[in-house]
Amino acid sequence: MAVAPGRGRPQESTVSRRRFVQGAAALAAGAGLAANAPRAARAEGRELRFWNLFGGGDGARLQEMQAAFSAANPDIDLNAVTFAWGPPYYTKLAMSAVGGRPPAVGVLHASRLPSYAPAGLLEPLDPAVLTQYDIGPDKFLPAVWEGMQFEGQPYAIPLDIHPFIMYFNTDVCQQAGLLGPDGTLLPLQGPDAVIDAFRRAQAVTGNLGLAYETNGVAPWRLFSGLYAQLGGTILSPDGEQLTIDDAKAEQVLSFMADLTVGSKVASPNQDGPASVAMFSNASAGFHLNGGWEVTTFETEGIPFSAVPFPNVFGTNQTWADSHVFVLPKQPDDDQGRLDASLRFISFMLKDSLTWAQGGHIPSYLPVATGPEFAGLEPQSNYAAAAETPVYDPRAWFSGAAAPLQEEAGAAFGAVLNGQKSPREGISQYRAAMEDLLDTPEPI
Amino acid sequence: MATRVGTPAVPAARERTPGRAAPVGRAGQTTGWRSDLAGFAFVLPFLIAYSLFLIWPVIQGFRMSLFNWSLTGSGTTDFMGFDNYQETLEDPNFWSSIWHTILFTLLSTPPLVILSLLFALLANRAVPARWLYRLAFFSPYLLPSSVVALIWVWIYQPGFGLINGYLTRIGLGEVGWLSDVSVAMISVVITTVWWTIGFNFVLYLAGLQEIPRDIYEAAALDGATGLEQVRSITLPMLARTTTLILILQVLASLKVFDQIFLMTNGGPNFSTRPVIQYIYEQGFTTYRVGYASAMSYAFFLLILVVSLGQFALLGRRRERANG
Numbered sequence: 001m002a003v004a005p006g007r008g009r010p011q012e013s014t015v016s017r018r019r020f021v022q023g024a025a026a027l028a029a030g031a032g033l034a035a036n037a038p039r040a041a042r043a044e045g046r047e048l049r050f051w052n053l054f055g056g057g058d059g060a061r062l063q064e065m066q067a068a069f070s071a072a073n074p075d076i077d078l079n080a081v082t083f084a085w086g087p088p089y090y091t092k093l094a095m096s097a098v099g100g101r102p103p104a105v106g107v108l109h110a111s112r113l114p115s116y117a118p119a120g121l122l123e124p125l126d127p128a129v130l131t132q133y134d135i136g137p138d139k140f141l142p143a144v145w146e147g148m149q150f151e152g153q154p155y156a157i158p159l160d161i162h163p164f165i166m167y168f169n170t171d172v173c174q175q176a177g178l179l180g181p182d183g184t185l186l187p188l189q190g191p192d193a194v195i196d197a198f199r200r201a202q203a204v205t206g207n208l209g210l211a212y213e214t215n216g217v218a219p220w221r222l223f224s225g226l227y228a229q230l231g232g233t234i235l236s237p238d239g240e241q242l243t244i245d246d247a248k249a250e251q252v253l254s255f256m257a258d259l260t261v262g263s264k265v266a267s268p269n270q271d272g273p274a275s276v277a278m279f280s281n282a283s284a285g286f287h288l289n290g291g292w293e294v295t296t297f298e299t300e301g302i303p304f305s306a307v308p309f310p311n312v313f314g315t316n317q318t319w320a321d322s323h324v325f326v327l328p329k330q331p332d333d334d335q336g337r338l339d340a341s342l343r344f345i346s347f348m349l350k351d352s353l354t355w356a357q358g359g360h361i362p363s364y365l366p367v368a369t370g371p372e373f374a375g376l377e378p379q380s381n382y383a384a385a386a387e388t389p390v391y392d393p394r395a396w397f398s399g400a401a402a403p404l405q406e407e408a409g410a411a412f413g414a415v416l417n418g419q420k421s422p423r424e425g426i427s428q429y430r431a432a433m434e435d436l437l438d439t440p441e442p443i
Numbered sequence: 444m445a446t447r448v449g450t451p452a453v454p455a456a457r458e459r460t461p462g463r464a465a466p467v468g469r470a471g472q473t474t475g476w477r478s479d480l481a482g483f484a485f486v487l488p489f490l491i492a493y494s495l496f497l498i499w500p501v502i503q504g505f506r507m508s509l510f511n512w513s514l515t516g517s518g519t520t521d522f523m524g525f526d527n528y529q530e531t532l533e534d535p536n537f538w539s540s541i542w543h544t545i546l547f548t549l550l551s552t553p554p555l556v557i558l559s560l561l562f563a564l565l566a567n568r569a570v571p572a573r574w575l576y577r578l579a580f581f582s583p584y585l586l587p588s589s590v591v592a593l594i595w596v597w598i599y600q601p602g603f604g605l606i607n608g609y610l611t612r613i614g615l616g617e618v619g620w621l622s623d624v625s626v627a628m629i630s631v632v633i634t635t636v637w638w639t640i641g642f643n644f645v646l647y648l649a650g651l652q653e654i655p656r657d658i659y660e661a662a663a664l665d666g667a668t669g670l671e672q673v674r675s676i677t678l679p680m681l682a683r684t685t686t687l688i689l690i691l692q693v694l695a696s697l698k699v700f701d702q703i704f705l706m707t708n709g710g711p712n713f714s715t716r717p718v719i720q721y722i723y724e725q726g727f728t729t730y731r732v733g734y735a736s737a738m739s740y741a742f743f744l745l746i747l748v749v750s751l752g753q754f755a756l757l758g759r760r761r762e763r764a765n766g
Contacts, residue, residue: 269622442513
């Protein structure tokens with residue numbers, strides 16, 4: 001008697017389980033249908049997968065350009081994905097190419113080409129085909145186009161140049177007597193003149209003369225340009241030999257340390273967001289950074305402008321990098337995809353005035369030399385910096401957020417903090433570079 | 444730190460085991476064989492996931508560590524024997540980052556154990572709005588590491604950060620919380636204590652509530668003061684909880700990565716870079732997966748030694764206490 005209800009229950013549960021399985025199957029089928037429906041509706045649109053790393057203010061402008069592209073090309077179904085900047089993005093892109101499921105188009109820093117092109121992660125581009133899409137050597141500055149080549153073949157198409165530039169607060173500089181009658185910054189030449197200008201701005205703000213990031217990779221950007229102004233190099237052109245000139249490097253690091261611990265015109269401890277905030281609230285008269293902060297300062301509504309990096313040691317050379325389009329290595333040959341990819345890239349180049357509003361200098365000459373860009377302020381004021389760019393040395397461990405920059409940021413940051421002397425900083429960097437050169441190449 | 448999920452429910456599991464043997468005795472051999480099969484079938488889904496996501500990667504990782512294996516897919520046939528291990532032993536960056544991990548463990552474990560006990564004792568007292576105290580101590584633990592890092596980076600900010608703002612207002616000098624080599628690790632430890640103390644706090648609170656009230660009443664009748672009660676009743680009765688917390692805390696601290704990566708990125712000048720970050724950098728920034736695997740195994744060995752040492756030490760103490 002007592003057993004009966006117990007036996008009844010499992011039977012019930014068997015039925016309900018069967019019903020559950022049936023229901024689940026029906027649900028799954030329904031879900032499958034539902035998922036297929038929109039794809040079927042857009043079947044005539046060819047999918048174009050595009051990966052990038054623009055999460056900041058430039059990301060919003062990119063979306064604007066993507067929307068314009070989609071509107072003009074209804075036959076292409078653009079599928080754009082934005083990843084976290086730096087190593088997370090680069091790891092993902094490299095692994096997708098290795099794993100045979102890469103996007104059709106990707107974005108790279110030009111400085112990262114040496115760790116991608118020779119590793120076979122990218123498709124080489126055919127100059128004859130590129131011409132059909134209005135892309136060729138005549139459309140870019142020679143120095144920039146040259147940087148896209150590997151073993152005589154182009155592997156990338158540059159969208160912009162983003163040099164390290166000097167922002168200045170026009171109100172502060174006016175009061176400090178640093179502006180000419182036409183409201184432009186009086187030219188600064190030589191280390192003494194530059195530090196003197198920062199000091200006069202500091203007297204006006206009562207806080208800092210120069211807002212500058214002392215950790216991360218920013219110290220490398222400052223060092224790289226100044227060191228090139230002295231004619232120094234880090235690596236031989238083949239990337240195999242260390243060619244650091246200790247005397248020149250020490251001269252540059254002494255100047256950098258003078259800013260933070262000698263003349264104290266800049267803070268010895270300041271991270272990126274803080275340096276931007278200090279310039280935004282007029283606590284500093286000058287700011288060194290890439291052009292990509294233009295939008296931030298425009299949004300803050302402060303009176304500012306920007307000029308190319310000053311001539312400290314004889315030239316105006318300054319660190320620069322480019323965002324470039326690349327075609328990751330594809331598992332199969334598909335002319336339709338190649339056509340869609342190049343149409344997309346070509347469209348983005350021609351639309352790069354939108355991109356320029358974010359502070360990057362367009363590398364596509366028809367846009368860069370056009371009247372609309374000339375009217376863009378302050379971008380056109382510092383556009384000359386694109387003519388004297390210092391790209392990172394070519395090696396597998398070089399490029400944006402790669403070890404060559406990270407090690408420099410650490411060693412030179414310690415000099416800016418006053419925790420190491422210029423000589424100690426350069427020997428730490430030299431040791432780190434020697435280690436990397438001794439490492440078996442992973443590509 | 445954030446991966447610390449689930450506490451071993453060993454006593455409960457042990458109680459249940461005898462029950463499983465019962466049907467075998469009653470219904471004989473066939474049922475036993477069938478119930479074994481059924482038991483295996485129930486474990487199977489877990490076993491598959493376990494083999495797929497733990498056992499296989501462990502084997503594959505070891506294989507990678509013997510090759511010049513690269514993230515770009517090259518070097519997978521470039522057998523190197525134990526060269527990667529030798530490089531690990533000779534790599535000063537590996538040893539310095541191991542030291543940072545150990546230093547972090549040494550600095551973070553004592554406050555995370557002692558302060559959590561102290562807070563649990565305070566929050567366990569009969570005071571009004573007791574839930575508020577419990578919530579206040581526990582709530583930071585619910586935050587994701589990225590949020591914690593963001594909050595504290597701004598608190599530590601030079602120039603206008605919360606702490607430096609107060610320091611300069613009362614006329615003291617600024618401290619480079621995250622940019623001074625001698626302070627950065629301590630700043631990370633402070634953040635970690637604030638963030639993760641809630642977990643130990645809850646374990647202690649649970650332990651405190653298991654202590655029968657009548658022991659305290661008896662002690663009070665015998666004239667024991669509050670402090671004497673804590674020393675002679677509370678602390679001995681919490682010994683098992685303390686052991687558990689200590690083991691979990693040391694393991695969690697040795698695995699430190701995310702808050703340091705987000706707050707200092709291992710800086711300034713690599714002075715806070717933990718070994719897991721160095722392994723990550725070698726594997727994913729420098730593409731040297733083979734070398735990163737070898738370092739992971741070296742670090743795994745270290746954790747194994749620490750854990751075995753801890754078990755031996757704490758196990759012996761418990762035996763002594765029981766015997």
